[in-house]
Amino acid sequence: MTILSLKLVMFRPIHIVAFLTYFTFCASAQFDLEQEEIKLNQELLAFRSEFTSNGMDIASENFSAKMKVFLNQEGAFDYEFKHLETVAIIDSPDKKIRIINWNIEYPDFSYSYGGFVLVKRNKKVSIYSLTDALDPYEPKPTSKLSADEWYGALYYKIIPFQRSRKTEYLLLGWDGGTTGSNFKIIDVLTVSKKSIGFGSPVLNNNNKISNRIIFEYAERAQMTMRFEEKYGRIVMDHLSPEATSLEGLYSYYVPDLSYDAYIYDGDYWNLKEDVIAVNSQQESAKDFIQLNPRTGKLERKKIKNGWINPSNSINKGEIEHVARMPESPETAVPLINQPKDKKPKKKKRKSKKDPYGLSVTTGKHKIKKRKNR
Numbered sequence: 001m002t003i004l005s006l007k008l009v010m011f012r013p014i015h016i017v018a019f020l021t022y023f024t025f026c027a028s029a030q031f032d033l034e035q036e037e038i039k040l041n042q043e044l045l046a047f048r049s050e051f052t053s054n055g056m057d058i059a060s061e062n063f064s065a066k067m068k069v070f071l072n073q074e075g076a077f078d079y080e081f082k083h084l085e086t087v088a089i090i091d092s093p094d095k096k097i098r099i100i101n102w103n104i105e106y107p108d109f110s111y112s113y114g115g116f117v118l119v120k121r122n123k124k125v126s127i128y129s130l131t132d133a134l135d136p137y138e139p140k141p142t143s144k145l146s147a148d149e150w151y152g153a154l155y156y157k158i159i160p161f162q163r164s165r166k167t168e169y170l171l172l173g174w175d176g177g178t179t180g181s182n183f184k185i186i187d188v189l190t191v192s193k194k195s196i197g198f199g200s201p202v203l204n205n206n207n208k209i210s211n212r213i214i215f216e217y218a219e220r221a222q223m224t225m226r227f228e229e230k231y232g233r234i235v236m237d238h239l240s241p242e243a244t245s246l247e248g249l250y251s252y253y254v255p256d257l258s259y260d261a262y263i264y265d266g267d268y269w270n271l272k273e274d275v276i277a278v279n280s281q282q283e284s285a286k287d288f289i290q291l292n293p294r295t296g297k298l299e300r301k302k303i304k305n306g307w308i309n310p311s312n313s314i315n316k317g318e319i320e321h322v323a324r325m326p327e328s329p330e331t332a333v334p335l336i337n338q339p340k341d342k343k344p345k346k347k348k349r350k351s352k353k354d355p356y357g358l359s360v361t362t363g364k365h366k367i368k369k370r371k372n373r
Contacts, residue, residue, distance in 0.1 A: 033079050036070055041083040048086060053106045060104055064114050067100070068127065077118055077125045088115075092158045096120045097169055097189070099155050101130065103176065110136040111176035113152035117189070117196055128196050136178055140185070140214045144199040151175075151198075153185050157227050159234075161264055167191070168200055170269070172225055172234070177216070180251035184225045186234065186262065186269075187212040204268040213262075215239060216250035223255060228278075234262040234269070235277045 043066050047059035070076060077098060081089055087102045101115025115130040132152035134141070140151055153173035160169050168188050175183040188200035188211070199211030217223050217239050225236035237255035246252040259277040262269040 033070075033073060033075060034082065036073070037079075037081060037083050040066055040070055044084055044086065051107065053108075056104050056106065057112075060102075060112075060114050063102075064129070067116065068129065071100070071116060071118065071127050077120060088154050088156065090155055090158050092160055092169060094160050094167070096167075097158060097160075097191070099158065099171075101154060103154055105176065109176075109179045111152070112136070113150075113154065113175075117147065119191055119196065121193075140183070140212075142199075142211060144197055144211055146198075147196055153183075153187075158189070159227055163200075163202060163267070168202070170227075170234070171198075172227065177219070178251075180219055181216050182219055182221075182223070184215040184217070184223050184236065185212065186214075186225075202268055203262065204270045206271060209268070217253045217255075218242075218251055221254040228261075232264060233272075233275075235259055235275065236261070238273070 040063075043063050047056070047063045050056045050059045081087070087100060089098070089100050091098050096119065098118040099115065100118070101113055104112040104114070106112070113130070113132045117128045117130065119126045119128070128147045130150045130152075131148045133149050134151040141149075145151065153175045155171050155173040157172040158169050159172075160167050162168075168190050171185070171187045171189055173185040173187065175185060177183045186203065187198055188202060190197045190200055201209045201211055203210045203213050205213065215223060215225070215236070223237045223239065225234065227233075228235055236259065238258040238260050239250075239253040240256040241247045241249065242252050242254055259275050260271060260273050261275045263272055264270075
């Protein structure tokens with residue numbers, strides 16, 4: 001045995017103890033964070049139970065203060081939330097950005113929003129509070145904004161991209177808007193050494209450069225806007241007015257069954273109209289959120305997204321399918337030559353009072369008496 005091998009053998013138990021100590025510490029820290037999250041969820045439930053505008057605002061501020069305390073704890077940036085069902089939490093693919101935000105739906109069906117942006121710089125995490133400074137009925141801003149001038153939205157996708165040797169983040173969001181309109185938003189999150197901002201001149205809409213793109217559409221309609229990673233593009237429904245006389249009244253705009261896309265070329269996200277939207281072949285299941293009427297909680301469900309080929313031998317266990325072609329007069333079998341269906345045998349019915357043949361009083365098997373012949 002060499003000296004090096006001897007040293008490795010001697011120090012191996014110490015390494016094991018150190019590893020076990022570190023593992024125990026991490027597990028304990030995660031447990032402590034989950035206990036704090038449970039307390040935070042109680043604050044969230046109290047917030048969601050408010051029914052007046054003033055009560056909602058106060059409860060949201062209280063929840064925001066408790067959330068900030070939670071996020072300042074060690075390990076909160078990487079913590080996987082388990083109990084906050086009505087809070088949106090998304091992480092960037094490069095693991096440098098985490099966005100946590102939520103909505104407030106007022107009795108008049110207008111919306112406000114709150115949230116935080118967490119940025120990891122050289123293992124140090126900075127926390128930025130988002131302040132919704134926009135009245136729901138005002139036009140959405142088109143300029144660059146700070147965290148204190150935020151217009152408010154629920155983000156559901158974050159896409160990093162390189163521009164001028166810096167990383168910026170494309171954000172896809174939704175805003176409930178007003179009683180007549182909803183909004184889908186494409187924005188850009190920029191990160192500097194000491195601050196963050198919203199908006200960047202990278203969106204090219206037919207040679208018109210914008211800091212962000214906002215789509216307004218009818219409240220009763222649904223607009224799809226998603227990122228297709230395989231093709232590196234943002235695909236969305238094209239919106240049109242329900243009638244030509246309603247042009248410019250965006251609360252009457254609905255999807256017209258055509259699609260547009262924004263595609264990045266290294267400098268700009270360029271609009272390309274009338275594209276073909278496709279579903280990924282690798283997506284075998286699709287998640288959706290559903291309200292459980294019994295518990296009153298939101299639950300995540302999965303539905304199959306693809307068509308199952310019944311003739312494929314791989315799909316065993318599925319319902320068998322045999323394709324039948326219309327019979328020609330030459331091959332058709334006359335009905336008189338077809339074998340008659342046998343009548344099904346009648347099944348003997350068991351007594352409704354005692355379906356299992358057991359004694360109701362004793363539970364013992366009944367003894368059947370034979371008839372004397």
